[in-house]
Amino acid sequence: MSGQGADWLKGMVTVHIRGGRAEELVNRALAGGLQLSTIRWTSSGLLEFELSVSDFFRLRPYLKETGCRVHVTKRKGLPFLLVKAERRKLFAGGIVLFFAIIFMLSSLVWSIEVQGNIKLTEDQIRLAAKEEGLYPLQWSFRLTDADVLSKQLVRKLPGSTWVGVEKKGTKVIIQVVESTIPKQSALNTPRHLVAAADAVVTEIIAEAGRPVVRKNMRVKKDQILISGTIGGEEYSRTVVAKGNVRGLVWYEFEIASPLVQQVKVYTGEKKTKWFAVIGSRALQVSGYGKDEYKASEAILSEQKISWRNWTLPIGRLKETIMETRLEERTLTEEEAKNAGILQAKADVLIKAGSDAVIRDEIVLHEKADNGKVYMKVLFEVEQSIVKEMPLVQMQGE
Structure with missing residues (x-):
């Protein structure tokens, strides 16, 4: 341990020597084995030096011999810190209790977020996780290892190929990858593509079938645009007509x-309410009383306690009630x-x-x-x- 660290553990005091024979006091103390440091004369003509707490009590005989008086000007080190803590038991206990509560709250799982699920419902995934001991307000140290928990969830969730479990602060993220089943193409019967309204054709793209109209041609509603019949009369066959036809259509509006017109405006009058938030609950702490505004709009702003990647489910919620009125324009x-x-x-x-x-x-x-x-x-x-x-x-x- 360094010399400064040892001095801090022992406790150090800075003293001023008044009256008597100050130089003789220093010489006798040093000869007696006391450790004096930073010895100097102050601007007011007093001798100043620094020594440990134990050496301070051994200094008394030398004071009597030289007729000097001592006055402590500074104190530093662990012994004095403990004395202050002893005097402020409630304060020190409050600090300890605060950090203990923060540690306990940060050791709980406060929320579970499910990602990646499409066919599986969130309730199914949460139920499977709960059966494996993963649920809100569970202690983090009681959770199964993430790799083991992932394998158990895959077995419990049919249709999943991989489940990832990641803990971020007080939140656990469950990432689900579902197995993909190739989509079966629908069995389409042969068809025509016809006009949905009277129009003038501006574009026609036939992917399958036979186009029977052209660009800039006027068509009537239900007129065939792309026919599902291809080939000649003797060798014709039917297909599922596919394609896209765009046209100009006219709409008449009254x-x-x-x-x-009536327009909503803010009057500038407002009222603020504060809430203490713990988890999903909010307790109002200020801004009591009924709102006297005939018309109003509420604006919410929530702040959570966070440190680095940790976000605690504790914070405050600000609700600003803005008075509004309708003005005619x-x-x-x-x-x-x-x-x-x-x-x-x-x-x-x-x-x-x-x-x-x-x-x-x-x-x-x-x-x-x-x-x-x-x-x-x-x-x-x-x-x-x-x-x-x-x-x-x-x-x-």
């Missing part, structure tokens, strides 16, 4: 857009018109499909009356226009 006719058309476009795309594109819009009629703007709008949309028609149905007709 729109009534109000000139006065008056639009110009042009603003109301744009708002109505924008909503109509959204409705068109929902109806036409996710791959649809609006190519053009034409306002056929427009007027303002009774606080609203009324419009009749025609949208030109490019979309997929195919639907299936079994050949059996065609033969039956």
Whole structure:
């Protein structure tokens, strides 16, 4: 152990010598075997040196012989730390208890996360894990070794090829890899692809079957686009027609857009509530009382205690209640018109499909009356226009 470490264990004091024969005191103490260090004269004319606690008590005879008085100015080391701890038993006990609780909480499994499962339900996996001793609020040291637990879970979970168990802090992650079974292709009957609506063809791609329309051709609803019959009259056969046909379709919308709209705004008034969070439970600690706001919106913000990769299920939750009110906003006719058309476009795309594109819009009629703007709008949309028609149905007709 280094000299400084030994001095800290023994305890060291710094003293000032007053009156008497200070130089003689130092000489006699050193001759008597006392270890004095950092001997110097202070700016106030006092002799200062440092010595151990045990040597401090052996210094008394030399003080009497030389007529000096001693005054302790500094104390450091383990003995003095123990004295302070003795005086503050409750404080020291609280610190010990705090770390003991943190250790106990960090030794528990607080949550289990399941990943990778598709066919197997999360409840099935959690039940199998519980049968093997893995469940929330279980002690970490009581868990089976991860490799052994993985093999046991594979045996208990039919359809799984590998199960990984990983502990991260107070959370355990169960990663499941399920066995893949080749999909059996559906047994499709021969069919045509026909038009789902009146349209003008913009694109046609035939993967199987015989295309009977071409680009820029106008087609009627239920007209055959890609035929499932191929070959001549004597050597014809039927197939499952496959492909994609896109076309321009027209949608007519009647729109009534109000000139006065209600908008939600924040008033700036707010109330804050704090909650202590332990696991999935929250205990309110401040912000009691009923909310006096007629209309409000709550914003939640949660903070958990974490250290490095460890996240404890202990923290605090802040709930901010923001007062809101509805304000009327008056639009110009042009603003109301744009708002109505924008909503109509959204409705068109929902109806036409996710791959649809609006190519053009034409306002056929427009007027303002009774606080609203009324419009009749025609949208030109490019979309997929195919639907299936079994050949059996065609033969039956």
